Amino acid sequence: MRRIPKARTGVAVVAMLAATAACSGGGGSDDARKPADDDHAAIHVDHPVALADQDVKVRIGGLGAHDRVTVAAQAVDRSGQPWRASGRFTADAQGRIDLDRQAPRGGRPYTKADSTGLLGAMLPTAGRGVRMIGSGDAFSYHPPSPAEKRAYGLRLTVTKHGKQLADRSITRQWLTKTVxxxxxxxxxxxxxxxxxxxxxxxxxxxxxxxxxxxxxxxxxxxxxxxxxxxxxxxxxxxxxxxxxxxxxxxxxxxxxxxxxxxxxxxxxxxxxxxxxxxxxxxxxxxxxxxxxxxxxxxxxxxxxxxxxxxxxxxxxxxxxxxxxxxxxxxxxxxxxxxxxxxxxxxxxxxxxxxxxxxxxxxxxxxxxxxxxxxxxxxxxxxxxxxxxxxxxxxxxxxxxxxxxxxxxxxxxxxxxxxxxxxxxxxxxxxxxxxx
Missing domain, CATH: 3.40.50.1820 (Alpha/Beta hydrolase fold, catalytic domain)
Structure with missing residues (x-):
């Protein structure tokens, strides 16, 4: 008889960020909030409200030529445990970064250009989940049941030398209004x-x-x-x-x-x-x-x-x-x-x-x-x-x-x-x- 797989352990459940947009069908591209200083960086997302299985394109503009910045995705789980992934990127001569075409420097936290790479690379940064990183035990997060919440939220940020230049939230839907x-x-x-x-x-x-x-x-x-x-x-x-x-x-x-x-x-x-x-x-x-x-x-x-x-x-x-x-x-x-x-x-x-x-x-x-x-x-x-x-x-x-x-x-x-x-x-x- 073949070995029976052991049950998954350490499942962490991720909740929405404090408030997500009401679930609607599509969601067109729009600009992120810009900081109230002279940096003027912005995060552009083609589908800020989209189904959770839909690809999204993330671009960053308004940076200086060849600026080196950190782009991060973060969420909070049901118990208040934060999850985060970040990568270091270099802007082009026009001050732009396209996550669909650029991989993070050093190949971390993912190795290939992928606009949604940060969404899939998040790990716990506090609480019990941190102790499981590197343990060999399989774990992942599950947002609240679609029966409870029709969508969950993620926050994207851009920082340079510890200073935040831009942030925005995106909504990942499980259900459209008509389901x-x-x-x-x-x-x-x-x-x-x-x-x-x-x-x-x-x-x-x-x-x-x-x-x-x-x-x-x-x-x-x-x-x-x-x-x-x-x-x-x-x-x-x-x-x-x-x-x-x-x-x-x-x-x-x-x-x-x-x-x-x-x-x-x-x-x-x-x-x-x-x-x-x-x-x-x-x-x-x-x-x-x-x-x-x-x-x-x-x-x-x-x-x-x-x-x-x-x-x-x-x-x-x-x-x-x-x-x-x-x-x-x-x-x-x-x-x-x-x-x-x-x-x-x-x-x-x-x-x-x-x-x-x-x-x-x-x-x-x-x-x-x-x-x-x-x-x-x-x-x-x-x-x-x-x-x-x-x-x-x-x-x-x-x-x-x-x-x-x-x-x-x-x-x-x-x-x-x-x-x-x-x-x-x-x-x-x-x-x-x-x-």
């Missing part, structure tokens, strides 16, 4: 989850059932919210560790496929959903049940997105000596072992990092892609050689740290960001095209 949210509970709905529904469009869209892995809880809610903002009805489902009084177990032990199928049917009835195109999106341990659903229930599930996947069913997790099997069907345990994918109606898209220290997800992705669906078409895999285990979901955020299989503690953070950027576009294409 509706409702909470589903075991007591009322027989499932625990967060439903995000966009207004119906001209055509029905593929609905997406999203769930996480061994971390438990409802970690897929950010991705579900963004999918809804992109027009896909989405349900983020919690299947274990859902909180006191949730009615859900605290271990991956005999979790029945029927629970997920019930959620899929609820989702498929949402306005604007095309139930014939329903997809499931599972991360890490969740990739196992995602594949099982596609294989065993092709009439309900068409496509499967498997992040950091396993190609086998592993044993129970956190169940102790009484554990029987991770997954079940009609109350009967599903045996550990290889997962066949020949009955899948659509496509299994496996997304993995080649420097995954949790388990061999890149090899698993290759094994998945070597199989064929019910129509004889090959499944797909995308592997990012330098990325680690946390390649899942949306780009332009999720700062944190993970040690790679090569033993370097911060080996994968930048590569994980690049993997999310590339793979998210492919996931959206699969949902829209089905190929």
């Amino acid at each position: 509706r949210h409702r909470k589903l509970t075991v007591a009322k709905n027989r499932i625990d989850g967060e439903m995000y529904t966009p207004p119906p469009g001209k055509h029905r869209r593929a609905p997406v059932l999203v769930f996480g892995g061994s971390e438990g809880g409802n970690s897929g809610e950010y991705a579900a919210a963004l999918l809804a903002a992109r027009g896909h009805p989405a349900l983020s489902l919690c299947y274990f560790r859902c909180g006191k009084g949730s009615g859900r177990p605290n271990a991956i032990n005999m979790i029945d496929t029927g629970y997920f199928l019930r959620a899929a049917r609820v989702l498929g009835k949402e306005p604007g959903a095309d139930p014939r195109r329903l997809a499931v999106m599972g991360n890490s341990r969740g990739s196992e049940i995602a594949q099982l659903l596609g294989q065993r229930h092709p009439s309900v599930v068409r496509d499967v997105i498997a992040y950091a996947p396993s190609e086998v069913v592993n044993g129970p997790y956190l169940a102790g000596p009484s554990g029987r099997a991770a997954w079940a069907e009609h109350g009967r345990p599903i045996p550990a072992g290889p997962i066949r994918l020949d009955h899948v109606r659509g496509t299994v898209l496996a997304i993995a990092g080649g420097n995954d220290k949790m388990w061999g997800s890149a090899q698993a992705a290759r094994t998945i892609a070597a199989q064929h669906n019910s129509s004889g078409r090959s499944h797909q895999q995308i592997a990012y050689p330098k990325a680690g285990h946390h390649v899942n979901w949306f780009p332009y955020g999720q700062p944190g740290q993970e040690g790679g299989a090569n033993g370097a503690v911060t080996a994968t953070a930048g590569s994980d960001q690049e993997a999310r950027k590339d793979s998210w576009a492919r996931v959206l294409k699969l949902l829209d095209d089905g190929v």
